[in-house]
Amino acid sequence: xxxxxxxxxxAVSILCFNLSVYAQQIMGYVHDAxxxxxxxxxxxxxxxxxxxxxxxxxxxxxxxxxxxxKLSIRAIGYLSIQEAIEKSxxxxxxxxxxxxxxxxxxxxxxxxxxxxxxxLESPIPVEVYSAKFFRANPAPTIFESLQNINGVxxxxxxxxxxxxxxxxxxxxxxxxxxxxxxxxxxSGLSTVYGLNGIPQALIERVEIVKGPASTLYGxxxxxxxxxxxxxxxxxxxxxxxxxxxxxxxxYNLDLGGKFNIGSAxxxxxxxxxxxxxxxxxxxxxxxxxxxQDRLSIFNKWNFARKDNKTFSVAGRYVYEDRWGGEMQWNxxxxxxxxxxxxxxxxxxxEVMGIYDLPGSENFSLSVSANGHNQNSYYGxxxxxxxxxxxxxxxxxxxxxxxxxxxxxxAYRYTYYKDNTPATDETSHTHLPGLFVQDExxxxxxxxxxxxxxxxxxxIHGSIVSPRANYKWNSQDKSQVLRVGIGNxxxxxxxxxxxxxxxTGARDVVFEEDLKPxxxxxxxxxxxxxxxxxxxxxFAIDASTFYTYFNNKIIPDYETDVKKIIYSNLDGHAVSKxxxxxxxxxxxxxxxxxxxxxxxxxxxxxxxxxTWQMLTExxxxxxxxxxxxxxxxxxxxxxxxxxxPMRLPVLTTKDEADPANNYIDPRPDKSKLFxxxxxxxxxxxxxxxxxxxGVKNLLNWTPTKGLPFLISRAHDPFEKIEDSKLPPFDPxxxxxxxxxxxxxxxxxxxxx
Numbered sequence: 001x002x003x004x005x006x007x008x009x010x011a012v013s014i015l016c017f018n019l020s021v022y023a024q025q026i027m028g029y030v031h032d033a034x035x036x037x038x039x040x041x042x043x044x045x046x047x048x049x050x051x052x053x054x055x056x057x058x059x060x061x062x063x064x065x066x067x068x069x070k071l072s073i074r075a076i077g078y079l080s081i082q083e084a085i086e087k088s089x090x091x092x093x094x095x096x097x098x099x100x101x102x103x104x105x106x107x108x109x110x111x112x113x114x115x116x117x118x119x120l121e122s123p124i125p126v127e128v129y130s131a132k133f134f135r136a137n138p139a140p141t142i143f144e145s146l147q148n149i150n151g152v153x154x155x156x157x158x159x160x161x162x163x164x165x166x167x168x169x170x171x172x173x174x175x176x177x178x179x180x181x182x183x184x185x186x187s188g189l190s191t192v193y194g195l196n197g198i199p200q201a202l203i204e205r206v207e208i209v210k211g212p213a214s215t216l217y218g219x220x221x222x223x224x225x226x227x228x229x230x231x232x233x234x235x236x237x238x239x240x241x242x243x244x245x246x247x248x249x250x251y252n253l254d255l256g257g258k259f260n261i262g263s264a265x266x267x268x269x270x271x272x273x274x275x276x277x278x279x280x281x282x283x284x285x286x287x288x289x290x291x292q293d294r295l296s297i298f299n300k301w302n303f304a305r306k307d308n309k310t311f312s313v314a315g316r317y318v319y320e321d322r323w324g325g326e327m328q329w330n331x332x333x334x335x336x337x338x339x340x341x342x343x344x345x346x347x348x349x350e351v352m353g354i355y356d357l358p359g360s361e362n363f364s365l366s367v368s369a370n371g372h373n374q375n376s377y378y379g380x381x382x383x384x385x386x387x388x389x390x391x392x393x394x395x396x397x398x399x400x401x402x403x404x405x406x407x408x409x410a411y412r413y414t415y416y417k418d419n420t421p422a423t424d425e426t427s428h429t430h431l432p433g434l435f436v437q438d439e440x441x442x443x444x445x446x447x448x449x450x451x452x453x454x455x456x457x458x459i460h461g462s463i464v465s466p467r468a469n470y471k472w473n474s475q476d477k478s479q480v481l482r483v484g485i486g487n488x489x490x491x492x493x494x495x496x497x498x499x500x501x502x503t504g505a506r507d508v509v510f511e512e513d514l515k516p517x518x519x520x521x522x523x524x525x526x527x528x529x530x531x532x533x534x535x536x537x538f539a540i541d542a543s544t545f546y547t548y549f550n551n552k553i554i555p556d557y558e559t560d561v562k563k564i565i566y567s568n569l570d571g572h573a574v575s576k577x578x579x580x581x582x583x584x585x586x587x588x589x590x591x592x593x594x595x596x597x598x599x600x601x602x603x604x605x606x607x608x609x610t611w612q613m614l615t616e617x618x619x620x621x622x623x624x625x626x627x628x629x630x631x632x633x634x635x636x637x638x639x640x641x642x643x644p645m646r647l648p649v650l651t652t653k654d655e656a657d658p659a660n661n662y663i664d665p666r667p668d669k670s671k672l673f674x675x676x677x678x679x680x681x682x683x684x685x686x687x688x689x690x691x692x693g694v695k696n697l698l699n700w701t702p703t704k705g706l707p708f709l710i711s712r713a714h715d716p717f718e719k720i721e722d723s724k725l726p727p728f729d730p731x732x733x734x735x736x737x738x739x740x741x742x743x744x745x746x747x748x749x750x751x
Contacts, residue, residue, distance in 0.1 A: 026085070028094045029058040030073055038098055041075035046082070064090070073098065074531040079587040099587055110182055111207040111227040113439065113449070114216050114406060115397055123439065123449040123471040125482050125525040125543065127208040134200060136623050136636035137677050138244060138691065138745060140252040140273045142200065142228060147675065148638045150595025150621045151210060151579050152226075155614060159702075159709050159733040160324040161342040161378075162290040168210055168224040169545055170575050170601035170615045175223030175490060177213065181230055181314065183352040183368040184217060184391055184412075201242050201254035202269040202298055204231045210579075211545060212467070212488030212521045218410065218433055218455055222488035222519050223547075223575075230314070233258045233265035233302050237687075237749040244745025246695070248289070248738065249277040252745075263304040271296040280327050281739060282703040284713045286730075288737045290324040309356035310364070318348040326716070335377040340716035344376040362397040379716060385418035404439040420508075430458040447471040455489075460516050463489050482525040490517045511567040514553055521547040541581040549573040554603055554612070571605035573612075589627035596620040611646050614734055618643040632683040636693075639676035644669050645734055650711055650726040662726050665707045670734050673700050687751065692744040699740040702733055709733065 030038045037058030044051030045062060046069070054060045054075075062071075064087050074080035078098035110116050112124030119126060127149075134145045146152050146166060153167045165173020177184060206228055213221040240256040256269040273294045278287050300314040323329070325341025333339040350370040357363035372387045395408035412431040437451030449469040456462055467486030473479060523545040530538040552573040556565040577599030585591040597619050601612040620641040627634045649664040679693035703709045712718065712728040 025061055026064045026071075026087075026090055027059065027061045027092045028096060030054045030060065030075070030096050030098060031058055032078065032098055033100060038075050038078065041073055041078075041098070043071065043073050046070040046072055071096075079537055079585060080531050081587055109207055110229075111179070111209050111213075111225060113437065114182070114395065114408075120473065120477060120480065121447075123447050123469040123482060124209060124484065125523075125527075127210075127541075129206045129208070131200075131203050131205065133623065134203070134206075135681075135691075135747075136625060137638040137679065137695075138242070138743070139200070140250070140271075142203070142206070145200070146206075146226075147640055148621050148623055149208065150581055150619070151597045152208065153616070153619060153640075153642065156733050156736055158324075158342070158730055159737055160286060160290070160730040161322060161344060162324060162737075166226065167615070168208075168226075169547075169577060169579070169597065170599045170612065171223035171547070172614075177217055177221035177225040179217075179225060179227040180316075180350070181312075181352060181354075182227060183366060184389075185350050185352065185368060185370055201240050201256045201271070202230045202236075202267065202300075204229045204235070210543070211484065211523050212465075212486045212519060212547070216435060216437070216451070216453070218412065218431065218453065218465075222490045222517070230298070230300060231267060233267040233300060236267050237751045239750040240748065242745065242747045244691070244743055246741045246743045248275070248279065248741045250275045250741075265302045265304075267298075267300040269298040271298075278327055282701070282709060282737075284708055284710055285327055286710055286713055287324045287327065288701075290322050292320065292322045294318070294320040294322075307358060309358065311353075311355050313353040314351070316348075316350045318346065320344070320346040322346075335380055335382060337380050337717050340379045342376070342378045344374065346375075347373045364395050364397075366393045366395070367391070382419060385416070387417075388415040389413065402441045404441070405436070406439075407434075407436040409434055428458075432456055445473055445475065457491060457516070460491060463516065465489060478529045478531075480525075480527040483523075484525075485520070485522045488519045488521065490519075509563050509565045511565060514566065515551045515568050517549060517551045517553060517568075519547050519549045521545065536584060536586040539581075539583040541583070543579045545575070545577060545579070547575040549575075552603060569603055569605055571603065573601075573603040575599065575601045577601075589629055590625075592622070592624045594620075594622045594624075613646050613648060616643040616645045632685075634681040634683065636679045636681070637677070638679075639674060641672060641674040642735065643672055647734060648729075648731055650729060652726075662724060664711075664726065666709075666732060667706075670702070673702075673735055674698060675700060675736070687749045689747040690745075691747065692742070694740065694742050696736075696738065696740045700735070701737050701739050702735050703737065709737070 030041045030043065032038055037054070037056065039054055039056045039058065041054040041058070042051060043054060043060045043062060050062055052060050052062055068084070068086050071083045071085050072080065073096055075098060078100060081096065081098060083096060109119050109122055109126040109128060112122045112126045119128060129149065137145070137148060139145045143154050143164060143166070147154050151169050154164055155167050155173065156162055156164045166176050166178070167173060168176050179185065206226060208224065208226055210224040212223070213225045217225060236256065236258045238258060240254070242254040243252065245251045251274050253272045254269070256267070258265060258267045260266070273292060275289065275292050278291060279289065280286065281288055296316065296318045298314070298316045301312065303311040305311055323341050323343040326339050329339045329341040333341065334343050348371065350368070352368035353366070355365045357365060368391045370389050374383065374385045376383045390413045391411070393408055393410040395406060398405045410433040414427070414429040414431070416427040416429070433453060433455040435451065435453035437449060440448045440450070442448065447470070452464065452466040454462065454464050465487045467484065469482065469484040472481045523543060525541070525543045528540045532538065550572060552569040553566060554569055554573070559565055577597060579595070579597040581593065581595040583593050599617065601615045603610050603612065622639055624637045625634060647666070647668055647670055649666055649668045650662065651664045651668070652662045676697040677693060677695045678697060679691055681689055681691040683689050709732060710730045711726050711732065715725070716728045718728055
């Protein structure tokens with residue numbers, strides 16, 4: 001009997017022990033914000049070695065050794081969370097929700113390889129900026145919005161008409177290709193004015209590739225490319241409105257909406273911007289900011305097909321009337337010699353479409369066309385130009401085992417005509433091309449991309465552009481290393497790209513027929529993500545770049561202050577540097593993106609090294625935001641810091657007649673400057689938002705501490721005969737000449 005009771009007691013003890021252990025087990029689920037299970041999330045108890053991974057259904061189980069504990073949950077692509085739990089009150093089966101990390105490595109990008117791939121899988125480093133990023137500092141144009149992106153700087157080129165271009169890693173605007181939905185729409189004449197009419201409300205995201213992309217996109221993509229991706233009608237709100245005004249009396253209105261006709265979905269966007277209040281705070285009798293009246297209309301159609309292939313057509317029309325000049329100017333003085341102004345009328349149309357050919361093979365046809373008409377006067381100098389560009393491209397994508405092949409045929413036709421002495425007759429340029437790339441996957445962690453492009457320019461002949469890129473990622477995909485090398489080329493068109501060739505009183509001189517520029521670029525990119533137990537995600541994105549140019553075209557402002565001399569460099573030029581971006585986000589609503597770039601851009605000729613004009617040695621950017629969820633209030637603090645750059649002064653040294661010497665009182669180097677902004681946004685549950693804040697908090701302008709900004713502003717037509725006076729010149733400018741201003745706006749989205 002004793003053995004029976006002993007056995008019974010032992011069995012009961014074991015059962016009680018097992019029940020005790022089971023009672024100390026916690027079971028729960030991890031889901032994303034859409035309610036979908038998150039697999040392989042790491043779940044552990046702080047202060048202990050107990051941890052586990054979630055199952056495919058998001059389920060996890062852990063022992064609970066104490067009465068109180070803190071549960072930590074993290075997963076790649078999500079913001080980590082921490083939850084305090086108690087054994088006595090914990091309910092088995094609790095669902096824990098992870099918020100998406102908006103800097104997810106798995107975003108879909110198209111700019112690097114001409115096909116949709118996740119950002120993580122792309123061998124080409126592609127930076128992605130969402131529409132939400134740009135809302136932290138609302139602006140009427142994408143040109144102004146890019147000022148808070150590290151390594152990218154909108155450059156103002158004229159203090160009168162405020163034309164500008166976009167520098168990437170210190171290279172001037174003509175080296176940057178701007179695409180809309182992957183199509184080379186913004187080029188030639190529109191490199192100066194074409195970025196001003198892209199409605200912000202229709203932008204889904206902006207993708208940026210730093211470094212040459214000529215292998216896929218051809219000429220102009222030497223410094224990099226900016227691809228503006230517009231919203232698909234299926235993802236856009238039914239109706240959207242954004243309107244704001246500033247204390248300088250600038251007014252901007254964005255309207256958007258979508259509708260269906262049969263199986264087709266359409267997206268319509270209208271942007272109107274007006275600034276009609278001449279201001280002269282630096283007392284030189286010239287407007288500080290260009291007056292503008294601009295209308296832009298965008299329409300996009302997506303057509304449903306039985307085979308689910310793409311058929312999309314879009315169009316845009318932009319009209320702009322802008323002028324800057326002497327405060328007493330009005331239209332009756334246009335083109336005359338009484339009152340100086342730079343008046344530009346721009347009419348621009350664009351159409352673009354993508355059609356995937358039927359059948360089992362992946363053939364896609366992309367077509368675009370645009371026309372740009374410019375009617376302008378720079379004082380009494382007319383510049384009448386007309387440009388039309390047609391572009392067509394057929395691509396084929398094929399996967400064979402571990403090879404992902406992409407090949408294509410491209411053709412670009414450019415018609416150009418203006419009234420400048422350099423354009424004696426209408427220009428017709430034909431540019432057929434062929435490209436091929438092979439993305440080889442050796443291992444889930446190793447990829448190699450090989451590509452080459454051949455173009456035949458009807459003026460300059462054959463051009464070949466090869467490239468190679470390698471990508472490695474860690475097994476958990478928290479680290480990515482990319483190495484690339486490539487060749488680029490660019491055919492220059494001075495009068496459409498360089499505003500200085502038109503404005504002021506300098507004569508334009510060509511010492512020779514300009515040859516295409518060529519370049520070789522090498523770059524290394526490293527990305528690392530860290531996930532902490534306190535619910536934050538920290539990411540490092542570091543790059544180094546080196547570009548070597550032959551035949552570089554550098555305008556010479558210094559040999560003769562009355563001339564701009566253009567020629568190919570008899571030597572070489574270099575752009576090199578390092579760039580670092582730091583991203584931090586916390587589930588509490590606090591986030592920060594801070595970046596900096598150090599660069600050295602110079603030319604070398606006859607053993608003499610020259611620092612490139614209007615190029616900073618370093619720059620920094622930041623975007624810091626905090627979302628106070630309980631009261632629906634967001635705070636955004638954005639800004640940049642731009643280092644010194646060399647400026648085009650007019651100092652002359654006439655050794656034959658020293659009496660004619662002129663010493664420009666303006667410094668030949670700028671000082672460090674910073675543009676900073678702050679914004680508050682109140683979010684309401686019905687999709688309505690009210691936002692307001694202050695731009696240029698420090699009230700910085702390039703006129704600070706200067707005797708004047710515009711040379712010979714008192715005599716713009718040079719009617720005073722005095723050899724000691726410098727020429728009239730408005731090109732001494734390196735930043736926006738607009739001081740502190742408040743803004744207030746509303747935003748509404750109906751889904």
